[in-house]
């Protein structure tokens with residue numbers, strides 16, 4: 313920008329390299345437009361120094377790098393765009409089964425110790441957003457210290473710099489004042505919107521909105537307002553709606569696209585999802601990752617239960633996977649989901665009559681689902697290789713398991729007993745591929761697919777000989 317130029321709301325006046333991997337764009341505040349009468353040269357300036365003079369209809373206005381904004385009010389944009397790009401998180405159960413879109417809103421409800429915080433940390437560390445805004449809202453102080461200590465050591469995979477250089481942590485731990493807690497999630501989303509207005513994809517994590525709702529309830533109680541459901545104020549739902557509505561992929565004031573993705577944990581007391589905060593959150597988010605207490609107590613992580621979770625972004629983002637990764641992606645993903653759903657129904661029968669009473673084709677469903685759960689859905693946040701899976705590897709893992717399943721299906725139709733298939737040594741390699749095969753080693757997956765065919769063919773030949 314130079315003197316004499318006409319600038320509109322949200323236009324970029326200059327750039328500040330805030331960290332080696334992050335460029336802060338100085339924006340003209342919304343609602344302001346005019347001609348640049350004077351603009352500072354490149355140099356070192358303080359936040360409050362005047363960097364430009366703009367001649368507006370209201371007179372000459374001095375612009376500094378500091379912007380003020382009332383946090384409860386959404387920052388303006390031109391129009392909303394369809395969220396059709398996935399937010400890649402590297403977590404298989406999320407990316408493949410319940411994907412999140414850039415500009416989407418997701419809720420992670422779960423009882424005490426089910427893995428809300430670890431899941432959010434995982435997303436903050438690995439998701440492919442440009443900026444992360446992380447708030448510890450009413451949670452333990454040591455968890456926030458963990459974020460600060462861990463993130464400054466962790467490296468950004470793509471840019472080889474500490475993750476902290478593009479993360480904004482906001483601490484509002486449980487010992488801080490109530491009013492601050494109530495305001496904290498608005499502060500978070502306003503900061504996220506501010507970076508969105510620079511044309512970035514921002515991911516916002518809040519741990520947890522239940523603590524925010526508690527603050528809302530306590531303040532409302534002290535104001536002697538009439539309580540509604542379970543003591544929460546009657547406006548709980550509208551406040552939540554207003555908050556989640558601020559997430560989205562939008563065309564920003566200077567015409568580019570930017571997004572705010574909101575990922576919020578909910579901690580329902582006693583893990584009871586029928587309480588108001590979880591129920592209202594469910595109304596306003598389009599992606600719901602339900603954490604299950606039984607899975608967590610069996611140390612099965614992430615404890616995202618495939619029957620309690622859903623994503624409405626699947627149809628919107630499927631083209632990304634189909635065009636960039638593989639045309640077969642959606643078909644394989646749906647077939648895998650179908651196996652898991654059938655398994656869920658069969659488990660009820662198994663409880664009554666036992667697994668051995670089932671015919672082989674139904675037992676294959678149980679075995680197939682077991683492989684899926686162990687080899688694909690279960691993912692350790694503490695294993696060096698398993699911690700993050702790139703989309704290509706996720707697809708290959710899906711393909712390998714489905715290939716094994718399809719071949720097994722054909723084989724048992726030829727009256728070869730299921731236990732023979734489940735004894736094949738390749739199954740061990742399939743179960744360990746998540747830790748043993750690194751992210752870009754596609755060669756090993758091709759070998760694995762070939763080996764499945766070799767072992768299945770041998771089994772077929774062997775049984776034909778017996779017949």
Ligand SMILES: Nc1ncnc2c1ncn2[C@@H]1O[C@H](COP(=O)(O)OP(=O)(O)OP(=O)(O)O)[C@@H](O)[C@H]1O
Pocket residue numbers: 422423424425426427428429430431579613614615691692693694
């Ligand atoms: N993806 C994972 N991989 C491995 N371990 C996990 C994973 N997720 C959770 N855990 C284990 O579960 C424990 C509890 O997780 P976490 O602290 O995230 O639960 P929480 O739901 O946030 O609990 P609270 O309600 O107390 O805040 C962790 O300390 C960790 O050992």
Ligand SMILES: [Mg+2]
Pocket residue numbers: 428429430451519
């Ligand atoms: Mg927690």
